[in-house]
Amino acid sequence: MTVQSSLAGDSSFRPPGHGGSRPAVCEGALAMTSTSPFPPIADYAFLSNCHTGALVAPDGSVDWLCLPAFDQPSAFGNLLDRGAGSFRFGPYGINQPTARMYVPGTNVMTTTWHTPAGWLLVHDALTMGPSQGPDAVTPHTRPPADVDADHMLIRTVECLDGAVEIELVCEPAFDYGRVPAEWTMVGDDMHAADASGAGQTFRLSTDMLIGIEGGSARARHVISKGEKAYCALSWADGLASPADLDDAVARIDATIVFWRNWLSRARIPDHRFRHPLERSALTIKGLTYMPTGSTIAALTTSLPETPGGERNWDYRYTWIRDTTFTLQALHYLNLDWEADEFMQYVADLEPNPDGALQIMYGIDGRRDLAETTRDDLTGYEGASPVRIGNGAYNQRQNDVYGAVLDSVLLHTVRSKRLPRRLWPLVESQAQCAIATWHDPDQGIWEARGAPQHYVSSKLMGWVALDRAAKLARIRNEEGLAELWAKTAEEIREDILEHGVSDRGVLRQHYDTDALDASILLAPLFGFLPATDERMRATVEAIDNELTENGFVLRYKTDETDDGLSGKEGTFLICSFWLVSALAMIGELDRARSQLERLLRIQSPLGLYAEEYEVDKARHLGNFPQAFSHLALIGAAGRIILADFREELSL
Template sequence: MTTASDDDAPPQSAAAPSPFPPIADYAFLSNCHTGALIAPDGSVDWLCVPRFDSPSVFGSLLDREAGMFRIGPFGLNVPASRQYEPGSNTISVVWNTPTGWVTVRSALTMGPSRGEDTVTPHTRPPADEDADHMLVRTVTCLDGTVEVELVCEPVFDYGRTPAEWVLVDGDRHTADASGAGRTLRLRTDMALGIEGGRVRARHVLEKGETLYCALSWAAGLAAPETTEEAVAQLDATSAFWRRWFSHARFPDHRWREAIQRSALTIKGLTYMPTGATVAALTTSLPETPGGERNWDYRYTWMRDSTFTLQALHYLNLDWEADEFMQFVADLESNGDGALQIMYGIDGTRDLTESTRDDLSGYAGARPVRIGNGAFDQRQNDVFGAVLDSILLHTVRSKRLPRRLWPLVQQQATCASAVWRNPDQGIWEARGAPQHYVSSKLMCWVALDRASKIAGIRGDRSAGETWRATAEEIRADILEHGVKNGVLRQHYDTEALDASTLLAAVFGFLPRGDERLRATVDAIANDLTEDGFVLRYRTGETDDGLSGKEGSFLICSFWLVSALTVVEQVQEATDLMERLLSVSSPLGLYAEEFDTSTGRHLGNFPQAFSHLALIEAAGRIILHERMRELM
């Protein structure tokens, strides 16, 4: 009998049977310091404490033995329904068992600030409400009787260190788990039993009865002591999100719900102590099923900054926009004055990448990476992203903060000096540097925006200098980056790249320009799979990696925006509706979408996808409103 070798095996499907839940089936919780992912069966499969970029204590997302925390009906895995409590990041799950019904509420709780936060110290002004640094869950029996089980099995330091549990003062309702220099406290009104590296409890709930559990890493390991306190903390958390929600401006439109969930997700990916925004909650969720395209996204990318500011100001979230700009202003630049392409959420510059080879990876996708080796790449698009952000913020606030002008000068000077040089491009290709069109386009954005900021400041000389350089860059792109009337990936290829859609998004060419329209049409027709946009075709691009990848959701949203710009609004609307139809069951988006299986791929939830959704929806809604006035 002969068998095919591994090399002859077909590529792994994103829908292959697996003990790992589909990426899009996870619920996202946040306290704006860290976040959690909860599987449909009620298990917390991802939680890093106390911050987004800390080592995981529950890591079953990346290895089924790397820690989990579940409370729910014993012996059942599939709930009857799951939904966010309206206007919040509190999740409510209803279960139907053969004997009754229960609902489980879960949140990383928020409440009134209680003095200085010593767990995750703030550099921004502390708000009236902040994280409690705990995960609180309640279970209420709606009808009949239900046997409820609690299992808490943290494995510290990305699954390396099993927990050592002890009952606190012999109390079966309070237990501490320690490992890798960290201690968590579990408190519940269920009677706990220690079983090696986990604790477990079981209780039969009667109709109308409620029980709770809380996992704390707060100062002094504070946690609710009664069910009433736990319910009050969950209620306070939902109220916090709704109060925040009430400050935003949401259009009265059929896409309102999608925009609102995106806003809650972006806020949930914000690190409140510094104002930074993480690109995604997770690390190493694969872009290719079973493949090596696995990256750590728990950091802040400068390329995201302009899209972050666009979305925040569009939604009238000016405080969050200002917090983010202050974070950018605090960042330490390189020796030449340029900002790095990414930073840690506390401004850390060194994000040296390592692998955790002891972890299986999500559905076998390895390696699992911690850190991101692209942090010291030179990407010339960073200058445009930063300066477009500053211009947006300046126009909105009607003034240029004094501390931002030196940053404008530095980034404009750097863009002027490097725009002729090849780089790794917006996608951080790990192949040879190239003259990427999108990088030069963003250098044009940098000088164009710098000249406008100089005009606001009244510096006519700097404005004229930067305007002249911007025109020089534009001419160079149009001479070398256009082939057969279409903007290409880089100067030495005819390959397409979705990043050239930024020519429409950033106003590089007027909306009636034939080269712009031809570029948009070429990408829509030749760089899509089942109507969804690829970043590029991996067979045509030396990105230093093997394997295929899914369609990038941000690129599809960019195409919506670009189609709107070139007045193909019906096509834009059709694509927008398709994109909204493939959101997760809870309205969330990963980085990519596998059109062959309908599965999400890549890190989750992805800020870039949600930011681009808001921008694309905003363009179409504005177009519709303008038509109403005609």
């Protein structure tokens, strides 16, 4: 199904950070221009209040914000079309900042600007504050925390020196750019206005004087050394907004305290990798939907895996296969509360009629994630189509059972208890694994080609029954334990008979000798001992034959029927998996070198997208990507453990 729409107006293109409809362009034209109007993906700053998130471009424009939750339609969507809504607050006429950084230990952003007339400091935050009872905006199914989202985006400026003219340009376009805002002034003092469209309303408030120009609200003001100003967007219940500048500053300060208090609960070793671990932890928390405990794969939709191409997907949902990596990372960081919240979300999910969980769900647990396209949007740098929803939600992927049951075992061992409500989930997923492990599927990468006997899916079937047997023994269910362990061994033997090439390397699927980076999961899940020659040969083959300048591809697109055209970049999660696999087979120096290489290509703010295009040294795909950060935590954790062991042996 394709959703047809159009943006009002036909004005000429405006610079990044400003509103206005786009001109007509030929397909892929933006991708071919020498200077793209779209900022590089890695240059965006990520803000979060654990209900929704925003991306802020270097020029100070909010180019992505969905209200009131991660998976709702965007009100600011310039990320996917330069006329789909933006919100800039910064110095007038200056678009290149001097410095950008997070307030240490937080997801609060600071930007320093040097203008010909002075210096300016901007703070940006999706603010957090004391819980005020039931949340009418995004209702909770999990117990509310002491601190929750304010449902506000607050921005403050302070003149550090001289006198600087600042501008506010707020030009929303609701429903992914389809509906320009209708503005209504609030009160008579010209300090607040409401923007409405597509059934949504938010309030813009500021201590500057607002003027309405068509679909935008604007303000300009000169501040001198020591002076401050603010603006805020509110979609809170009753459109509650900061009372004044002091209130706005206090809310940002409270948000800084929230993030630092949260991070203080995490176990971050004193090691040279401490900072990337902290930033990854903050990113994973920022991609958590607090009302239900779910986590999203990434903040965005349709950022391209292939520049100008069709490999554009909506990642604002919860993938069940991520459960085990999420639990591993959270427990490693000692964040047991978040781990329990996530497991409770999984336990609440409605299965398919056969008892199997879907491969992905909405952040509220909904099952229907039907995919549509927005053909009126250019897409990032001409990459189309722009997709809303994800058609893979109803694919058959047999690896899901292993991810769920490994997660349950991890959580059970950590918490020293197997919750009663999780045992039916164990039984149902084990039975599904038994019923389906013989069958072909779409594999871990959700290929849209013909189903195959993917080795990684068989491997996760083995994980499912191996973990189920261990859980059964915890409950003294010896009969089930024996049955499940026996089936796990059958799967192992089948993989070793049909899934290993003549040179002793685990293959992508039973009918090919092609390599696939998902086979790196074999050492990570203990399928074979790290000393097994087949394991070493597989890791070495991937390192030598499935990399570009040391970065790992998922697979070679000319060897794999994934139902799509075009080449894709290297996959960062696979590169981090290689770090872990090298460490596990004893190649610690190579593992350290690989991790250092990956850390050198992090974004200026320490974030990772899904992919990395080696030839042009740029990030591709949805951003920031939880999978990349989860794998970083696992890889760094293994290196840190090895380093500490070496210290003890001296």
